[in-house]
Amino acid sequence: MRIRNLTVQFGQTTAVNDVDLDIGDGEVVALLGPSGCGKSTLLRAVAGLEPQAEGSIHWGDEDLTKMPVHKRGIGLVFQDGQLFPHRDVAGNVKFGLRMHKIKDDGRVDELLDLVGLTGYQKRRVTQLSGGEQQRVALARALAPKPRLLLLDEPLSALDRALREQLALDLARLLRKAGTSALVVTHDHDEAFTLADRVALMRRGKIVHTGTAEQVWRHPVDEATAIFLGCGTILRAEIRNGTARFDLGEVKIPWAPDGRHQIGLRPNALVADKEGPLYGEVSGRVHRRDHVRLLVKLEHREVDAVASIADAPEPGHPVRLRFDADGFALVGPRE
Structure with missing residues (x-):
């Protein structure tokens, strides 16, 4: 994916300011920054949920800039998972298939095995822990085999110990699935655990991009170092x-x-x-x-x-x- 000169405005406020970002095939990129820096708005613009004032979004030669959300081939996982409480685990995952008119053909069982929830098909999602619910949300997002997965603070609602463990599990899952992903987080430990590259945002701009080691060892300026x-x-x-x-x-x-x-x-x-x-x-x-x-x-x-x-x-x-x-x-x- 190539994001070029992307700008998002709300009235007189510029939330995302002239952002360039590339996401390679199978690569996991973390958008890291303090609350209010524009990272979630950038993610929503990539998904098509926020209209951009300027800029373009391409996947290879395909222009996604004006494409409707449901045609972009993108999966979404939010902070609270947004599961359907009246459906069981399998029903939630199947919803992702049904929305894209894809037959199950064992895909639900395959995905639940991938996220470590084998045998949970008939469980009510209201009976699951927070970490298990996020795994179901991830399975649902992966069900139609999206070319890009967008995760907006997917672990921030969990307690610290569970968040650290699930970050390790999620890093393995993303690489095993082979899906490109853009992860929004304000936690640098989480970003460095999950991502192949980190893009650090401040005040609507990306100020530093590199591997975890590059960003950690050589922050681009004092404000980044302090963060x-x-x-x-x-x-x-x-x-x-x-x-x-x-x-x-x-x-x-x-x-x-x-x-x-x-x-x-x-x-x-x-x-x-x-x-x-x-x-x-x-x-x-x-x-x-x-x-x-x-x-x-x-x-x-x-x-x-x-x-x-x-x-x-x-x-x-x-x-x-x-x-x-x-x-x-x-x-x-x-």
């Missing part, structure tokens, strides 16, 4: 894979030589009794598998992480070491 968790941004001189900056130095062998801005995520600094940095804990918050610390150093406060077993209390001294996995290069070389 991706970099709470501290410093200037650094990098030579032969070693970054030197005012807190010390760290080996980041993937970074090119030159003057750069580097971003530090909380896990860039780790509590360690042998660490070279000295500070005092000014705050701490428990996470599921670690403790986030706020640490006063000589010239600034920084975020850090510690294990749950031995995290120091506020007011106590702490030593920190660097962890290269928590560093990113921000913006162009200076």
